[in-house]
Amino acid sequence: MRKSIISLVLLGSVFAAHARADELKLRENVPDQYVVVKGDTLWDISGRFLKQPWRWPEIWRLNKDEIKNPHWIYPGDVIMLDLSDGSPRLRLKRKGENIGNGMLKLKPQVRVEELYQFAVPTIAPSVIEPYLSQPLVVSESQLQAAPRIAQTEDGRVIVAEGENAYAVGIKDEESTGHWQIFRKGRPLYNPDSKDGKELLGYEAIYLGDARALKKDDKVTTLRITSTKQEVLINDRLVPATRQDVFNYVPHAPDFDLKGRVIANYGGVSIGGQYSIMIINKGLQDGLEIGHVVALYKQGRPIVKENPRDETIYTPSERNGLAFVFRVFDRVSYALVTNADRPIELNDEVRQP
Template identity: 30%
Template sequence: MKILVFLLALCVSLSGWAQTLTLKPGHPQSYVVKRGDTLWDISALFLDDPWRWPTLWGANPQIANPHLIYPGDRLTLVFLDGQPRLVRKASKRLSPAAQITPKRDAIPAVPLSVIEPYLNFHAVLSPEDLAQAPVLMGGEREAVIYAEQDVVFVDQALPLGARYGIYNPGQRFYDVEGDHFLGQEAELAAVGQVVESGEISRLLIHTSRQEIKPGQRLMPISENTLLSASFQPHPAPASLSGRVIAAEAQAREVGPLQVAIINKGHDDGARAGQVFAVHQPGTEVVETGSGLAVEFREPADRRAYDEVMALLADGRVIRLPEVYRGELMLFKTYDKVSYGLIVNGRRPVRLADKVLQPQPMLFGSSRD
């Protein structure tokens, strides 16, 4: 019975620790918000775990919505009931009219320039959806590649005045083992507007990001496509874990302010704003007869050197601890996959790395 009471008390104590913020050593007592700041940047000045900013700011009625913080505002660190909180003093306005700051001036959660292409125009579709999309057939100008202000032909009747994105097929996403298809990425090449509707429609190209050429697919751009970048970070649930399966530009490793894709989506409970800790899976080694440790490989993956070392091993396989790499915050989710921004990269994030619920740093502990 005493043991049970002790364990219950320990759980309550740990729960209290999890709600306690640990301020970063050398943190400022106040800070004036500058143009170009993000909520993550500011929180990182005060916390080792910037994803916990709702705890630092959200309980304060002066910052009930941290997305309403503007350049020039002064943030001051105070303690309420023993807990650190930020209070805001708005910058002075010259007139009543100037007190209404345009929404676009409020500082964003993370750098919008990095995630805006994914928020606005990227998509993940099944190959069937992509195959049924309208196809760019050619253009009024005889050319192999088209550019802005060109009028191109599309093989379907499209709504007059509607805006369409012209897409290239991007990466095909598979689970870590490579045998389970999760979705097809569609990458924006250009944006245009329907100027004539018919059996063959005409589309005026307004902006372009990549080459525009026959064979590309089109998808409508609507208000639902333009997702909001206003979200608060919160830890992913303990029941939701996954792997990094791809990265921007098909890179094999990425760092801070780069995009990674994980094998969990909306169907699995993934949501924008969830923060994951990224860990390198612990590698397996075998001990040799001389006490040396060599990397363990499955028989099908062994090289000749591995075969020789296996003969010297005593057969004892040891799994080394996982290595913390950083943190990833989801900003866009689909049925089976999600896009995340590396917001805190201690080490490069690589394909097949694990994504898990983050754990707050306690009493100045270090993950290194």
């Protein structure tokens, strides 16, 4: 089976008028070209040319609209480094598109591909796949309004995979389809609030999946289709959804970001490269999927000679980068793409 895939890269527009060319730092012994292979990510490919791989939209000269809805490259494409105008840019090499001055003139074109051939993603899907379909954070109001499992077939407290359960709170228009089962987890507090106890939401502990079979009056019959943990009476339900972030291009927030790491996924106190962290900023603060944020270690108190001396701190030190892939109203989840030292609670989150 074959399908047409529109594959175009618009390279004529300037990514950011305020960005200077000398801000893009090429790697030493940078190659003149690179052939894309299956398994590559845009982050990986950029890392072959740039010291800051997440800034590949700039070297491709993409504008903000293209960042929001980018068009991709594919295995077999040849990426060329072009320095002809004095600043680095990447271009696609196509047959018959070389012109006299060595520049490449690109235009939209239709390509026919086999279905199994996919566009190169921003980051490896396997890294964050488990976190795209599961409920991660719920507010107090969402928790109270969520449908719940209220009874089992035989009156037991626990319901197992393959068994039926009965739920209340599901609306008529939602009485068919697939659901995810979750339980309220640990509270997430804002350390930057006055007392450090402002509630941002609760982690949602994912328990399994269910399918709605029928609804009689106010009770919906569910079939438990899979379980990750024990499912109990009073566990909550949320409609099953999946968020695809592989088409989001990394870019820096265009506002002054000052946040903190408030938790590492899984309850661990210390994270590292490819771990998942939770930030105390979300949609209400302007964060969006694709934002790249810098991580900073908090300053350490200077040792005093006299206990009465003023307490002063060492400067905050940059520690790594993270890619935001799930955003909620008050918090966001980000993948740590590189870390020089362990990521700890209360580490600072800023613009890169």
